[in-house]
Amino acid sequence: MGVVSIIGCGFVADLYMRSLRAMEGLTVARVFDRDAERLARFCDYWNVPRAAGLDELLNAHPPDGIVLNLTNPASHFDVNMACLKAGCHVYSEKPLALDLDDAKTLCREAKAARLMLASAPCSVLGEAAQTMGYALRTGIAGTPRLIYAELDDGFVPQAAYRQWLSETGAPWPFEDEFRTGCTLEHAGYYLGWLISWFGSVRSVTAASAQTIPHKEGTGPFAPDFATATLFFENGPVTRLTCSIVAPHDHRIRIVGDKGVLSCNAAWDNGAKVRFAKRLTIRRRLLESPLPKRIRLPQPTHPKVARWGAAAMNFMLGPAEMLEALRDGRPSRLSSEFALHMTEVTLAIQNAGDMTGAQRMTTRCDPMEPMSWAM
Ligand SMILES: NC(=O)c1ccc[n+]([C@@H]2O[C@H](COP(=O)([O-])OP(=O)(O)OC[C@H]3O[C@@H](n4cnc5c(N)ncnc54)[C@H](O)[C@@H]3O)[C@@H](O)[C@H]2O)c1
Structure with a gap:
């Protein structure tokens, strides 16, 4: 199906390789990481060719291939720009860049050079998201009125994250994750689904905070909690929450006129999508306790077994881009999509306690x- 080159071979790169091996016809041209030891371990384990430097990788990259930028967020802008300047199509891990101006610069560069530029996550192309989209389009739940989407990961600062290792032994980069923040890291998982169904967000009313200031590692750390109300140009009002504090909850619930569509997992392509019909039994209003599973009529895509928190095929995005290139059509994962998702994510993460807030004039x-409660 096509060729990819990989820059950055840490924790997530192993998940990409597991996904790549589950797909047919995908090969790796070269791999590069600035950490020579990591590069050697990764390439030996997966039996893929290494490059001595970024230039060597970019020079050896075929024009109809995709470069995967799997580096840490702080490197995303420079690496993405270097790939575009070298004339390569790029699929970047999220976020596209750490600020909106940089993300816009990248998109301008890609447009001017007629190159594809997309960003993770690609779970929007997976079975669960596509099944929910199908249920929405076919009106199973009636007109959608309100959506609650939760991306709470549990109290991660107390988790045994030092024991979280990838297949080739890369440690989960907790310091980097705390510095980048769970919103910038994770909001895209549901924003991608929502924007794919409803298009642009018109406005965001959000707040974010650091609820656990003392985390392991060197700060400054990003907010570990954020909540947003999203107003779409053409879609239902949505509440989105991200945290590494509240108990694990990755549900998305779409409340429609006829009942509730739901999915309990954001990071599992095969997660069940259900519809609970709304009922009135005598004086009681309830959603059916026996929700019906919604299934797509056709086979979907290769699934990847769970590793840690994820059961996702990380190659669905690059494969979509390769297919688009082959067929001479625009990719579903366009740079506009990546840029809008980045803008909304940054608006939520950077909201703090002031954006759009109404200062209270009374106190108590x-x-x-x-x-008896003392
Ligand atoms: N850890 C996860 O569970 C996870 C899941 C999904 C997505 N992601 C995303 O994947 C990206 C990478 O995360 P990770 O967990 O693999 O981090 P990591 O620290 O384990 O790996 C990143 C690798 O990139 C290399 N690198 C950094 N800058 C480089 C540069 N300029 N040139 C060459 N190599 C460079 C580092 O040496 C490191 O080996 C991040 O954007 C993160 O948001 C992570």
Whole structure:
């Protein structure tokens, strides 16, 4: 199906290789990482060719291939720009860049050079997201009125993350994750689905905070909690929450006139999509306790077994781009899509406690507990 080159072979790169091996006809031209030891371990394990430097990788990259930028977020802009300047199509891990101006610069560069530029996540192309999209289009739940999407990962600063290793032994980069922040890292998982169904977000009312200031490693750390209300140009009002504090909850619930569509997992391509019909039984209003599973009529895509928190095929995005190139059509994962997702994500992450907030003019002290509750 096509050729990819890989820059950065840490924790997530192993998940890409597992996905690549589950797909047919995908090969690796070259791999490069600035950490020579990591590069050697990765290339030996997966039996893929290494490049001595970024230039060697870019020179050896075929024009109809895709470069995968799997470096740390702080390197994304420079690596993405270097690939575009070298005339390569790029699929970047999220975020596209750490600020909106940089993301816009990258998109301008890609457009001017007529190159594809896309960003992860690609779970929007997976079975669960596509099944929900199908359910929405076919009106199974009636008109959608409100969406709740949760990306709470549990109290991660107390997790045994030092023991989280990738297949070739790369440690989960906790310091980098805490510095980048769970919103920049994860909001895209549901934003991608939502934007693919409804198009642009018109406005965002959001707040973010650091609820656990003392994390392991060197800060400054990003907010570990964010909540947003999204107003789409053409879609239902949506509440989106991201945290590494609240108990694990990755549900998305779409409330429609006829009932509720739901999926319990954002990071599992094969997660079940269900529809619970709304019922009135005597004086009680409820959603059916026996929701119906929604299935697509046709086979979907190769699935990848769970590794750690994810059961996702990370190659669906690059494969979509390769197919688009082969067929001479635009890729579903366009640079406009990546840029809009980045803008919305940054608006949420950077909201702090002031954006759009109404300053309260009245105040009140905490209440004295009841004597029997002391
Ligand atoms: N860790 C996860 O579970 C996970 C899941 C999905 C996506 N991601 C995303 O994947 C990206 C990488 O994360 P990771 O967990 O693999 O990090 P990591 O630190 O394990 O690996 C990143 C690798 O990139 C290399 N690198 C950094 N800058 C480079 C440069 N300029 N040139 C060459 N190599 C460079 C580093 O040496 C390192 O080996 C991030 O954007 C992250 O958001 C991570």
